[in-house]
Amino acid sequence: MTGATPDLRHARRRLLADMSGIAASAFAFGLVFGLSARATGYSPLEAVASSVLVFAGAAQFAAVGLVAAGVGWPLIVLTTFLLNSRHLLYAAALRPWVASRSTAERAAMAHVLTDEAFALASVHFKRLGRPDSRGYWLAAIGAVFIPWNVATIMGVVGGSSIADPTDLGLDVVFPAAMAGIAVALIVGRRELVAAAAGVACAVIVGLAVDPRVGIVAGGLTGPLVGMAVPATPKEAARDASGEPPIGDPLP
Amino acid sequence: MTVELVGLAALMAAVTYPTRALPLLAPGFERLPAWTLTYLRLVGPAMLAALAAVGVLFDADTPGIRIGVELVAVALCVVIVAWRRSLLLGLVVAVGLVAVARATGLG
Numbered sequence: 001m002t003g004a005t006p007d008l009r010h011a012r013r014r015l016l017a018d019m020s021g022i023a024a025s026a027f028a029f030g031l032v033f034g035l036s037a038r039a040t041g042y043s044p045l046e047a048v049a050s051s052v053l054v055f056a057g058a059a060q061f062a063a064v065g066l067v068a069a070g071v072g073w074p075l076i077v078l079t080t081f082l083l084n085s086r087h088l089l090y091a092a093a094l095r096p097w098v099a100s101r102s103t104a105e106r107a108a109m110a111h112v113l114t115d116e117a118f119a120l121a122s123v124h125f126k127r128l129g130r131p132d133s134r135g136y137w138l139a140a141i142g143a144v145f146i147p148w149n150v151a152t153i154m155g156v157v158g159g160s161s162i163a164d165p166t167d168l169g170l171d172v173v174f175p176a177a178m179a180g181i182a183v184a185l186i187v188g189r190r191e192l193v194a195a196a197a198g199v200a201c202a203v204i205v206g207l208a209v210d211p212r213v214g215i216v217a218g219g220l221t222g223p224l225v226g227m228a229v230p231a232t233p234k235e236a237a238r239d240a241s242g243e244p245p246i247g248d249p250l251p
Numbered sequence: 252m253t254v255e256l257v258g259l260a261a262l263m264a265a266v267t268y269p270t271r272a273l274p275l276l277a278p279g280f281e282r283l284p285a286w287t288l289t290y291l292r293l294v295g296p297a298m299l300a301a302l303a304a305v306g307v308l309f310d311a312d313t314p315g316i317r318i319g320v321e322l323v324a325v326a327l328c329v330v331i332v333a334w335r336r337s338l339l340l341g342l343v344v345a346v347g348l349v350a351v352a353r354a355t356g357l358g
Contacts, residue, residue: 028339046256053264058299063263065302073259081266083298085291088283091274103276110272169349172321175306176328176345180338182299183329190289191296198297199304207316211309215301222297223290 011128015120015135019143022116027147029177033060034155036174040068047156051149055112058181059083065174069212079219090118097121097131105133112140188235190226198222320358324348 030051037047042064050060059080066076090113098106120139125131186192202211202218307325310317327348328341335341352358 025339032342041253042256043252043254045252045254046260049257049260050263053260054267056263056267058295059263059267062298062302063259065306067256067259069305073262076259077262077266079298080263081270082291082294084267084270086295087267087270088274088291089288091271095275095278098275106275107272110275111268113271113275167350167353169324169346169353172307172324172345172349173342175303175321176325176342177338178299178306179303179325179329180332180341182296182303183332184336184338185296185299191293194293195296195300198301202301202304203308203316206305206309211305214309215298215305218301218304219294219298222301223293226293226297227286227289 008128008132011124011132012135012138014127015124015139018120018123019139022120022139022143023147026116026144027151029057030148030151031155032173032177033057033064033148034152034157035159035170036061036064036155036177037152038156038159039170040064042067042156044153044156047152048149051152054080055114055145055148056080056084056087057114057148061174061177061181065178066212066215068174069215071212071215075216079216082219087113090115094118094121097125098133098136100131101133109133109136109140112137112145114140114144116144189232190229190235193229194222194226196222197225320349320352 033051034047037050037060042050050063054060054063062079062083063076066079091110094109094113098109101109117136117140120143121136124135124139128135182195186195198218198221200218201221202214204214205217206214303325307321308316308318324345328338328345331341331344332338349358
């Protein structure tokens with residue numbers, strides 16, 4: 001941080017403080033992801049490839065569940081796209097702050113743009129009143145990318161020392177994590193209805209056809225039911241503004 | 252060591268990266284119709300809730316719906332996340348409940 005102004009130094013110190021909690025959280029969930037991936041049959045290389053290449057926690061967790069359920073790759077890839085499409089909103093909101101950076105740097109910034117990186121960088125830039133690309137990299141790499149990937153390796157490799165994960169109740173981590181993240185994403189009535197409809201549809205189709213089909217049917221039809229609910233004035237304003245749906249506690 | 256799922260990770264990355272990069276590299280791309288943005292916003296809670304429901308209610312070895320301590324644990328996790336906004340705490344409580352139930356022969 002040589003040459004930084006007092007304002008910048010102060011803002012970066014606050015950024016580092018903000019990062020500590022996020023880093024701990026990313027590490028904990030990376031560990032859980034590694035354990036879940038191992039329990040599903042991922043090799044260490046496959047789990048690490050997921051965390052390095054995809055680097056999107058909710059989608060990675062979802063893929064583990066879908067692989068375990070025997071869902072085909074095309075549907076897993078579609079699910080990944082739909083789950084990660086919220087990044088469009090983050091990137092759009094971040095663009096004015098990083099527009100002066102080179103195309104190559106913006107292209108690299110995009111790979112590590114997660115929920116947490118967006119939240120940390122947005123607050124940091126607003127606090128400073130101007131962009132700080134070094135602060136962005138610090139937040140995205142230091143608070144999320146490194147803890148998430150280190151913990152993934154520890155989970156998928158260290159998990160081999162656990163004889164039977166079900167004895168420890170670790171098999172419940174996946175559904176509990178999915179339900180918990182869904183709750184964290186519910187910021188209004190429409191999200192609540194979409195989630196409830198997704199569950200109802202998944203269970204009905206799961207019983208009538210197949211649980212794997214139920215997952216996809218619930219995930220795709222739940223939002224349609226949610227959209228049928230009239231938006232409150234607050235929700236309408238949020239929809240019109242394109243405000244990103246912050247709330248997901250995973251990368 | 253298997254490597255088959257590295258291919259899946261590459262495909263997942265191929266559809267994830269554009270969602271992060273296009274608005275940063277191609278201004279205007281994010282100007283999708285409002286209904287599209289609303290739908291995409293609602294996919295997360297719906298898909299994850301569906302995954303949770305199928306994960307806890309269906310068992311490959313058992314036909315029909317499975318009601319057990321796992322369902323109670325997931326419900327408890329949901330309550331804790333809604334109340335305390337802490338997923339980590341919810342997971343610890345859920346895993347602890349199932350572990351204790353199984354150790355005592357209740358689960």
